[in-house]
Amino acid sequence: xxxxxxxxxxxxxxxxxxxxxxxxxxxxxxxxxxxxxxxxxxxxxxxxxxxxxxxxxxxxxxxxxxxxxxxxxxxxxxxxxxxxxxxxxxxxxxxxxxxxxxxxxxxxxxxxxxxxxxxxxxxxxxxxxxxxxxxxxxxxxxxxxxxxxxxxxxxxxxxxxxxxxxx
Amino acid sequence: xxxxxxxxxxxxxxxxxxxxxxxxxxxxxxxxxxxxxxxxxxxxxxxxxxxxxxxxxxxxxxxxxxxxxxxxxxxxxxxxxxxxxxxxxxxxxxxxxxxxxxxxxxxxxxxxxxxxxxxxxxxxxxxxxxxxxxxxxxxxxxxxxxxxxxxxxxxxxxxxxxxxxxxxxxxxxxxxxxxxxxxxxxxxxxxxxxxxxxxxxxxxxxxxxxxxxxxxxxxxxxxxxxxxxxxxxxxxxxxxxxxxxxxxxxxxxxxxxxxxxxxxxxxxxxxxxxxxxxxxxxxxxxxxxxxxxxxxxxxxxxxxxxxxxxxxxxxxxxxxxxxxxxxxxxxxxxxxxxxxxxxxxxxxxxxxxxxxxxxxxxxxxxxxxxxxxxxxxxxxxxxxxxxxxxxxxxxxxxxxxxxxxx
Numbered sequence: 001x002x003x004x005x006x007x008x009x010x011x012x013x014x015x016x017x018x019x020x021x022x023x024x025x026x027x028x029x030x031x032x033x034x035x036x037x038x039x040x041x042x043x044x045x046x047x048x049x050x051x052x053x054x055x056x057x058x059x060x061x062x063x064x065x066x067x068x069x070x071x072x073x074x075x076x077x078x079x080x081x082x083x084x085x086x087x088x089x090x091x092x093x094x095x096x097x098x099x100x101x102x103x104x105x106x107x108x109x110x111x112x113x114x115x116x117x118x119x120x121x122x123x124x125x126x127x128x129x130x131x132x133x134x135x136x137x138x139x140x141x142x143x144x145x146x147x148x149x150x151x152x153x154x155x156x157x158x159x160x161x162x163x164x165x166x167x
Numbered sequence: 168x169x170x171x172x173x174x175x176x177x178x179x180x181x182x183x184x185x186x187x188x189x190x191x192x193x194x195x196x197x198x199x200x201x202x203x204x205x206x207x208x209x210x211x212x213x214x215x216x217x218x219x220x221x222x223x224x225x226x227x228x229x230x231x232x233x234x235x236x237x238x239x240x241x242x243x244x245x246x247x248x249x250x251x252x253x254x255x256x257x258x259x260x261x262x263x264x265x266x267x268x269x270x271x272x273x274x275x276x277x278x279x280x281x282x283x284x285x286x287x288x289x290x291x292x293x294x295x296x297x298x299x300x301x302x303x304x305x306x307x308x309x310x311x312x313x314x315x316x317x318x319x320x321x322x323x324x325x326x327x328x329x330x331x332x333x334x335x336x337x338x339x340x341x342x343x344x345x346x347x348x349x350x351x352x353x354x355x356x357x358x359x360x361x362x363x364x365x366x367x368x369x370x371x372x373x374x375x376x377x378x379x380x381x382x383x384x385x386x387x388x389x390x391x392x393x394x395x396x397x398x399x400x401x402x403x404x405x406x407x408x409x410x411x412x413x414x415x416x417x418x419x420x421x422x423x424x425x426x427x428x429x430x431x432x433x434x435x436x437x438x439x440x441x442x443x444x445x446x447x448x449x450x451x452x453x454x455x456x457x458x459x460x461x462x463x464x465x466x467x468x469x470x471x472x473x474x475x476x477x478x479x480x481x482x483x484x485x486x487x488x489x490x491x492x493x494x495x496x497x498x499x500x501x502x503x504x505x506x507x508x509x510x511x512x513x514x515x516x517x518x519x520x521x522x523x524x525x526x527x528x529x530x531x532x533x534x535x536x537x538x539x540x541x542x543x544x545x546x547x548x549x550x551x552x553x554x555x556x557x558x559x560x561x562x563x564x565x566x567x568x569x570x571x572x573x
Contacts, residue, residue, distance in 0.1 A: 026505045027261060056388055058465070059507070059518055059535045077366075078507055078520070082388075085409050089507065110391025113543045121225070136218035136572055145226060154229045 003051070003084040005030040011052060015045055018098045020090075036092040039075070040102045046088075047081060047107060054079040054088065057104065060114040062122040064096075072096035072164055073124055077104070094124065097145075104127040121146035174457045186554070188217050194219040194558045196293060197568030201545070201557070206521045208554050213429050213546035217539070221572040228532040232497030233259045233473075234333060235533070241327035241538060244570040247286035247513035249278045249318065250329045254510035257412050259333045262506050270458050271335045273412035274466065276451040277348065278330060279413070279510075280322065280444040282522060284355075285314045286513030287395070287437040287444075290565040294434055297562045298375045302423060303362050310358060313351045320344040320444055334474035335467025347451065356445060371429060380548040380560030381429035390547075393513025393538040399436045400428030406511040413510075430563040472499055499525050514538050514565055538570035 001095035003096070007032055012020055015059040020155045022033040034042045046054040059078040066072060071093035080087050094101055103126035104111040126132055134141060143150070174181065189200035198219040205211040226240050238253040253275050260267065288311055292304035315325040320343050320423045322330040331337065338367055338503075366372050382390070387400040407415045423439035425432030458465070467474050471490050480487035493499050503525035509518035518535030541564065548564075549557040 005374075028509075029507060032507070034355070057391060058509075058516065059520060059533070060522065061533045063522060063531045076520070078518075082404055082409075107384075107390045108391070109543060110540050113539060117539075134218075136221040145223070150226075152226065 003081065003086050004093055004138045005086075005088075008052065008086065009048065010087060012042075012045075015049075016042065023089075029087055031089045031091070032158065033091045033093065036075075036094050036101050038091045039077075040104065040107070041076070042090065043079075043104055043107055052079045052081065053083055055087075056080040056082050057108040057110050057114075058087070058110055062105070062124050062146075064122060064147045068093070070095045073099050073122055075101050075118065075124055096123075098129050099124045101125070102127050103132075120144070123147070174206055174211075175427050176506050182213060184384060188557065190216075194297065194561070195566075197566060197571075199542075199566065199568055199571055201561075203549075203557065205554065210549050210554060210557055213549050213557070215542060215545055217542065217571045219572065220568055221478070224534065224573045225532055228527055228529055232494075232499070232527055233501060233529075234494065235497065236529075237331075238327065238329045240534075241329055242569050243517070243534060243573065244286070244513055244538070245326060246289050246565075246567055246568045247282040248326065249282040249330045250510060250512050251517060252328060253279055253328050253413070254508070254512065254517050255475055255519060256333050257436065257471075257510060258506065258508040258521055260468075261468070261508050262521060262523060263328070263333070263473055264502075264504060265334050265468050265473065266573075267335065267413075267468045268465045269414060270462065270465045271467060273451040273454045274336060274340060275331070275413050276418070277413065277448050277455070280317075280447045281314050281317060281351075282445045283513055284441050285311045286565070287441050290513075290562070291366075291437050292362075292436055293562045294376070294430065294559060295372070297558050298372055300365070300369075300372065302338070302388070303365050306358055307362055310351070310355050313347065313355070317344055317351065320347060332467065332474055333544060334470045337475075339464060339466040345420055346453075348448070352445065352449060352452075356442075357443060359438070359445075367435070367438070375556075376431035376434060376559060376563070377429060379430045379552065379556045382544060382548060382561065383428060386544070386547070387428055390544040393537050393541070394511065394513070395436045395440060396428075396541055397435055398422065399432040400423035401426050406509050406516050410509070412508075417454070420447050425553055430559050433563045438504045457559055459564075477535070500525060501529075509535065512537060514567065514570065516540070534573050536570045536573055537565055538565075539573070542566055542571060 010128050020032050020034050024031045046052050058080045063074045074091045074093050076091050079087050101124055111154055115129055119132050120134045120137050184205045186203045186205055189195040190198045200216040203210050204215040221335040228236050237252055237255055240255045243251050275295045288307045295303040303500045316327050319325055321322055322328055382400055384402050387397050401424055403422045403424050420443045422435050425436045446479040475489050475494055476487035476502045481491045491523040501523050503523050505522050509516045515537030521529050522531040548560050
């Protein structure tokens with residue numbers, strides 16, 4: 001039987017029950033949300049379960065939703081089953097005051113840099129990461145620039161007198 | 168740092184040397200650093216540092232309308248910017264639900280495969296340079312020039328191309344473009360053949376590359392390898408086959424795979440892919456020629472809200488003027504949605520994760536840069552090897568600094 005979104009959803013619901021929520025299929029990719037405490041369990045189950053076989057971590061990143069109180073940061077995993085060629089996406093939400101999420105590095109080596117990048121830009125604290133330091137920004141930086149509270153400079157501002165760039 | 172490292176049995180030096188390979192070392196071919204701990208000439212430990220040319224693309228993209236993000240994508244893997252541009256256009260077209268005419272798809276395949284050739288050509292000839300054979304580089308480089316002339320004819324620029332628009336191309340291919348394409352197709356195979364005879368069974372080259380920087384298929388998958396580097400390890404994963412885009416499903420091609428995942432296999436896989444790309448271009452060109460009459464003039468989709476109208480219409484028609492203004496000022500709201508779309512870039516799966524909340528700009532845009540992800544494996548690949556092997560491994564992985572840092 002070919003693996004499709006419905007069967008994946010059934011198998012996951014069988015295992016985790018109603019802990020997994022917010023099932024969607026935007027642009028045909030199965031998307032769901034897991035509590036952040038069980039993100040590793042879900043990843044491990046998706047990896048080990050022979051009928052699911054999601055063994056390739058395509059991408060890992062975060063999104064900041066400043067208006068969702070208590071769930072400001074979303075960590076998004078994109079997984080790929082290369083044999084049946086199915087992709088899924090799942091998210092864990094965490095609050096911004098103590099953004100601790102378990103690290104996936106034990107399962108995927110590729111998560112190492114991706115989690116460092118996510119930490120660097122959003123400040124998600126990946127518990128269990130072997131080397132959680134900034135990767136693209138300078139080490140001295142004391143804020144997380146991709147969060148929405150840091151808007152880009154207003155392009156129409158006139159208070160700056162810059163001879164070189166004519167503003 | 169050095170006191171934590173155990174020296175191997177029979178160490179001559181009795182102490183380690185720290186060597187900075189990069190950020191501006193000529194052998195890195197880009198701005199990134201490797202701190203190597205050496206025992207004599209043997210590498211005990213490698214630490215990679217990236218981020219020297221970080222340009223905050225993802226932050227910038229959050230304030231730009233879709234069409235202004237295309238020039239950003241140029242600067243990811245600048246050896247094959249057209250693929251990045253097309254990947255971004257394809258992502259936008261999925262979000263905006265724009266259907267492309269077949270002719271545009273085939274024209275895009277021609278451009279994408281040309282840039283794949285130019286990407287692999289650079290990588291493979293640089294592997295030659297780093298192993299001491301400069302002539303291959305000199306011979307192949309002239310053909311990158313021919314490819315760049317085709318880009319120039321199509322879009323007006325060469326390296327950072329900003330080629331095409333959301334919904335098609337900015338103008339139809341001129342006859343000169345096709346003439347130049349034919350010239351390339353006629354001359355390149357002979358040169359590539361000669362390049363292969365110089366290298367493929369060259370004893371010195373084989374000794375330098377076989378078994379160097381090898382990675383097993385399992386490790387490669389765990390490290391998130393994609394593209395030629397993964398295929399060299401024996402996994403036939405190619406986005407063009409797994410999730411076809413731009414009508415790749417209409418064309419015949421094979422996916423070359425290697426076995427050992429070492430520098431030599433990566434070199435052979437890239438060479439084979441160039442042959443496949445040549446055949447793809449020929450097939451797509453044949454299909455383009457089949458369009459007759461009005462169909463042979465089609466070079467964009469019919470989506471006035473996102474595709475810039477022709478200049479002469481802007482000056483004479485009210486509707487075109489309105490659309491022109493709205494597009495240029497970025498005043499068109501994009502539909503809300505969440506989308507991951509990927510293309511097979513020069514180095515592997517180039518993904519775009521786009522979240523739109525219905526505003527004028529993306530709410531969040533993330534680039535999945537294949538280089539960034541597989542660069543993590545570099546310390547493992549070079550550990551225990553010689554310093555000169557590290558240099559070859561680096562160039563055969565085709566690390567592009569622009570793609571590392573975003």
